[in-house]
Amino acid sequence: MDTLPAKLQAVMARIDRVARQYGRDPTGISLLAVSKTRPATDIRRLASLGQRAFSESYLREGMAKIAELRALNLEWHFIGALQGNKTRPIAENFDWVHSVDRLPMAERLAAQRPADKLPLSVCLQVNVSGETSKGGVSVTQAPAMARAIANLPGLRLRGLMTIPAPNDDFLAQRRAFRGLRELFEQLKTDGLLLDTLSMGMSHDLEAAIAEGATVVRVGTAIFGERTSG
Ligand SMILES: *Cc1c(COP(=O)(O)O)cnc(C)c1O
Numbered sequence: 001m002d003t004l005p006a007k008l009q010a011v012m013a014r015i016d017r018v019a020r021q022y023g024r025d026p027t028g029i030s031l032l033a034v035s036k037t038r039p040a041t042d043i044r045r046l047a048s049l050g051q052r053a054f055s056e057s058y059l060r061e062g063m064a065k066i067a068e069l070r071a072l073n074l075e076w077h078f079i080g081a082l083q084g085n086k087t088r089p090i091a092e093n094f095d096w097v098h099s100v101d102r103l104p105m106a107e108r109l110a111a112q113r114p115a116d117k118l119p120l121s122v123c124l125q126v127n128v129s130g131e132t133s134k135g136g137v138s139v140t141q142a143p144a145m146a147r148a149i150a151n152l153p154g155l156r157l158r159g160l161m162t163i164p165a166p167n168d169d170f171l172a173q174r175r176a177f178r179g180l181r182e183l184f185e186q187l188k189t190d191g192l193l194l195d196t197l198s199m200g201m202s203h204d205l206e207a208a209i210a211e212g213a214t215v216v217r218v219g220t221a222i223f224g225e226r227t228s229g
Contacts, residue, residue: 002022005049011205012031014206018209019209030216033051033053034217035055035065036061036079038138055098059139066093076093076096078094078096078098079097087105088108091109091154096163097109098121100136100149103148103225113155121152122154122157126138126159128164129164129176142187146192147192160197161198161199168203172211174211177204177211180197180199200222205218
């Protein structure tokens with residue numbers, strides 16, 4: 001049975017339902033399909049259903065898919081951990097990076113972005129749960145880092161991203177996302193031109209949308225359980 005179209009449809013219906021429930025315009029929330037570990041054939045099929053934005057966490061794997069699917073003109077987002085010796089292919093081939101959490105990485109991406117391309121759209125990854133294992137700057141470090149990134153040519157700081165600690169409680173999920181939204185609003189009040197709150201995954205996209213997410217990053221709910229990665 002062909003479940004990919006049905007799953008994509010179900011995720012879009014979840015986004016639509018929760019947006020209306022919280023008085024938000026569903027068109028203000030975009031679905032980023034998390035295609036890490038998934039074959040290019042699945043991406044091709046989703047693209048034929050109208051899904052344009054895909055994201056990858058592992059550089060080599062992502063580069064292979066970008067090359068294979070070049071003719072489809074998809075939008076590619078890098079969401080994995082950044083390493084200094086691997087920024088160049090990201091700067092050259094991706095449209096977005098959601099996982100910027102160190103200034104030297106931002107500086108490398110900025111310097112390596114080809115001059116004939118639009119600036120690379122980036123989000124500052126913030127750790128709202130205070131875990132040491134997850135990437136992201138602390139809420140207190142974020143404003144200075146955001147200002148520094150916003151000043152780099154070659155990059156366009158679009159907003160903030162977070163991966164909160166897993167939690168099954170809706171109100172606890174909301175609390176974490178609210179922390180990111182409040183920071184986002186503070187940065188905008190301080191004069192930064194931001195339009196993106198990248199938060200919410202398969203298990204917590206409702207809470208994220210309730211708190212203002214503009215991009216939800218969804219893998220499992222579209223493609224099924226991952227066997228690795
Ligand atoms: C894997 C991943 C996701 C998707 O998670 P699912 O639970 O499969 O929806 C979202 N964001 C990031 C940064 C990821 O690494």
